[in-house]
Amino acid sequence: MSGHVKNMCPQLTISQAARTLLSLLLVAAIDSVSAAVVCRKQPCGSSLQRSLKLTKLIHKESVDLLKTYKVSQGDMSELFCQMSINNVPDPNISGLDPSERMLSIYSHCKAFLPHLKRVTEQQTDLQPPSSSLLSKLSTAHNRTNGLANQINCIYQTLFPNLPIPPEPVDGPTSVPPSQNVFQQKVYGCVVLKRFKEFLSRVTRELRTLKSQVCTRRTTFADTNALF
Amino acid sequence: MLSLFFLILYIPAVMSSSSQMAGILPQDPALPIGSTLTATCSVSPDLGLHASSLFWSLNGRRLPSSSYSVLSPTALSVTLPGLPASRQRSGDNLVCHNHGGHVLAGSCLYIGMPPVKPVNLTCWSRNTKDLTCRWAPGGQGETFIKTKYTLKYKLRWYGRERECEELNAAQPYSCYIPRDLALFTPYEIWVEATNQLGSATSDVITLDILDVVTTDPPSGVSVSRVGDLEDHLSIRWESPPALKDFLFQAKYQIRYRLEDISDWKVMDDVGNQTSCRLAGLRPGTVYFVQVRCNPVGIYGSRRAGIWSEWSHPTAASTPHSERVLSGSCDSKSGDSNSTLRRELKQFFGWVRNHAYGCGGMSIKLYDQWRVWMQKSHKTRNQVLQGDKS
Numbered sequence: 001m002s003g004h005v006k007n008m009c010p011q012l013t014i015s016q017a018a019r020t021l022l023s024l025l026l027v028a029a030i031d032s033v034s035a036a037v038v039c040r041k042q043p044c045g046s047s048l049q050r051s052l053k054l055t056k057l058i059h060k061e062s063v064d065l066l067k068t069y070k071v072s073q074g075d076m077s078e079l080f081c082q083m084s085i086n087n088v089p090d091p092n093i094s095g096l097d098p099s100e101r102m103l104s105i106y107s108h109c110k111a112f113l114p115h116l117k118r119v120t121e122q123q124t125d126l127q128p129p130s131s132s133l134l135s136k137l138s139t140a141h142n143r144t145n146g147l148a149n150q151i152n153c154i155y156q157t158l159f160p161n162l163p164i165p166p167e168p169v170d171g172p173t174s175v176p177p178s179q180n181v182f183q184q185k186v187y188g189c190v191v192l193k194r195f196k197e198f199l200s201r202v203t204r205e206l207r208t209l210k211s212q213v214c215t216r217r218t219t220f221a222d223t224n225a226l227f
Numbered sequence: 228m229l230s231l232f233f234l235i236l237y238i239p240a241v242m243s244s245s246s247q248m249a250g251i252l253p254q255d256p257a258l259p260i261g262s263t264l265t266a267t268c269s270v271s272p273d274l275g276l277h278a279s280s281l282f283w284s285l286n287g288r289r290l291p292s293s294s295y296s297v298l299s300p301t302a303l304s305v306t307l308p309g310l311p312a313s314r315q316r317s318g319d320n321l322v323c324h325n326h327g328g329h330v331l332a333g334s335c336l337y338i339g340m341p342p343v344k345p346v347n348l349t350c351w352s353r354n355t356k357d358l359t360c361r362w363a364p365g366g367q368g369e370t371f372i373k374t375k376y377t378l379k380y381k382l383r384w385y386g387r388e389r390e391c392e393e394l395n396a397a398q399p400y401s402c403y404i405p406r407d408l409a410l411f412t413p414y415e416i417w418v419e420a421t422n423q424l425g426s427a428t429s430d431v432i433t434l435d436i437l438d439v440v441t442t443d444p445p446s447g448v449s450v451s452r453v454g455d456l457e458d459h460l461s462i463r464w465e466s467p468p469a470l471k472d473f474l475f476q477a478k479y480q481i482r483y484r485l486e487d488i489s490d491w492k493v494m495d496d497v498g499n500q501t502s503c504r505l506a507g508l509r510p511g512t513v514y515f516v517q518v519r520c521n522p523v524g525i526y527g528s529r530r531a532g533i534w535s536e537w538s539h540p541t542a543a544s545t546p547h548s549e550r551v552l553s554g555s556c557d558s559k560s561g562d563s564n565s566t567l568r569r570e571l572k573q574f575f576g577w578v579r580n581h582a583y584g585c586g587g588m589s590i591k592l593y594d595q596w597r598v599w600m601q602k603s604h605k606t607r608n609q610v611l612q613g614d615k616s
Contacts, residue, residue, distance in 0.1 A: 074315045182255075186333070
């Protein structure tokens with residue numbers, strides 16, 4: 001390879017070619033890393049504390065989001081939100097031990113994202129451009145994505161030997177196909193109502209996890225230090 | 228009884244496959260204000276409901292059964308005369324319920340008006356690089372249903388019609404064309420408004436970009452005192468940097484006001500200088516000053532351009548009068564009578580110079596000053612008359 005380079009471009013030295021190759025490899029490496037979640041090892045308590053704070057923020061905003069949503073759909077929207085629709089994630093966190101429950105939080109966060117996105121798209125057509133609903137929906141989507149990444153990191157740190165299942169295929173197959181406007185109004189309300197309830201459960205869950213998992217680890221580390 | 232119980236459990240799940248269980252026609256119609264609408268709710272026979280047991284609601288209010296009509300055992304219609312404008316942009320909710328109040332199906336009504344011809348279309352270019360246009364919706368300004376406004380433009384004598392794409396969510400009746408604009412050739416520009424009930428087009432305006440040029444406000448505006456002159460301020464600024472490459476003449480306008488008065492005084496005849504001196508101002512007072520620029524005769528166009536925005540206000544204060552001693556015979560600051568204040572200042576100045584301080588302050592001293600003032604007036608007038616001869 002280097003000999004060939006020499007023949008073709010006599011002025012291009014080997015070091016220059018190597019440098020170019022190295023930069024290309026470096027760019028490729030950075031690109032691949034940024035595609036995955038980059039986790040920095042943090043103390044257990046402070047990571048979970050941060051996620052708890054973020055969850056509380058998203059939950060508080062979700063209360064206002066649901067209120068804003070209902071107002072912009074017109075009267076009668078209270079009834080809409082009580083209807084049951086298939087394929088919208090349920091707000092319950094499942095699992096028996098901390099790792100399962102943390103994984104459940106993570107996958108639920110990911111599951112809500114395409115639905116939030118779909119509601120945003122639908123409401124973009126239904127609301128005037130100045131409506132605050134659209135920006136609130138967008139914020140909820142971004143923050144939930146951030147929370148999912150944080151939980152992912154904490155999970156990898158706490159349970160390094162447990163694999164995270166590949167991202168749930170929550171693509172277009174699980175958001176409803178095209179709906180008439182009334183169905184869209186109902187769908188949006190059900191999504192946001194369940195989203196709000198989910199976040200309330202996550203808040204409680206993270207508090208429990210923090211006391212369960214971080215205390216246990218501290219005890220384990222102390223025990224180790226004795227030997 | 229048991230079947231009724233199952234029905235109540237079953238009905239909330241109806242919406243998951245509402246297209247099969249119940250439906251309303253027409254679905255999401257758009258109608259002019261004042262129209263009459265007849266809608267029909269059809270339920271699947273599998274639900275086991277009779278049409279006479281259903282009821283309708285519009286925007287949360289139950290509709291009177293006098294407006295209903297049973298078309299068949301599984302179809303109930305409602306007639307809505309004289310529909311008012313939609314309450315919200317997402318549509319009015321017309322809902323079909325079972326006797327228990329549960330929602331079976333819904334349809335969203337869009338009641339509004341076709342768009343009226345948009346008016347007051349004006350455009351301006353910033354430094355000949357781009358074009359921003361603004362218009363008003365015409366009529367009462369509200370159609371009550373989603374209306375799309377598209378700004379279109381084309382070169383007058385050739386070229387294809389193009390659409391402005393950069394709409395501003397914050398300013399719904401404006402659009403921005405960022406680049407690729409031709410100079411020295413007229414454009415035809417208009418706005419088309421469209422909604423589900425119709426469309427309307429504004430009048431076409433014709434303009435050459437060079438005729439509607441505005442620029443940035445002058446930069447580096449500074450206001451400073453002129454030595455000790457208590458009623459002068461000097462203003463300096465720089466011509467807007469963006470136009471330094473163009474052949475143009477800028478003309479400027481200055482406006483200034485006292486700190487606590489909201490009325491501005493405008494100086495029109497500043498010409499194309501980049502400095503100006505204000506005179507006849509009040510001593511010891513804070514003034515706010517702003518400058519703006521008009522690009523005249525860009526690339527040889529004879530027309531004036533469009534005035535820029537005013538520069539950010541710059542403040543400066545005129546010096547206090549030198550004749551007033553501080554701490555000895557100063558009158559109280561904040562004295563609202565300015566004539567009295569001026570007289571007092573002059574009196575104190577005379578006292579300092581002629582009576583060697585304020586030790587022997589008395590009304591006699593004041594009278595002496597008055598006499599002195601009259602005498603010196605006479606002398607001054609004589610001198611002037613002498614000069615004239």
